[in-house]
Amino acid sequence: MSSDFGAVSRLHELVSVAAQWCQDHGVRRYGAELDALAERITEIGEELHLVNEGLAGELAGRSERLAAAVSRSPARPARTPASAASVSASPDRPGVPTLGRRSTR
Secondary structure (H helix, E strand, C coil), X not given: CCCCCHHHHHHHHHHHHHHHHHHHCCCHHHHHHHHHHHHHHHHHHHHHHHHHHHXXXXXXXXXXXXXXXXXXXXXXXXXXXCCCXXXXXXXXXXXXXXXXXXXXX
């Protein structure tokens, strides 16, 4: 059982202990059912591990493709101070900046 999925691992342990308890106390039918359930939990844990690995690989691939696309994109024109909105204090509320207004002071 992979420790990556702690809840699945703990569930497997709980069901295995319950199965052993049933075997030790003569309730073999339930013990056998719990053993089968513990085995299925192990399989599910392995499947989750594979899905997790697949998703991690897919996300890494997407990040690489995005970085490559950004590096190939044309550079944006640089903003000049004249084209940028100026930031100045608001005459209505001193100390509060506003965009696109020039200070009259």
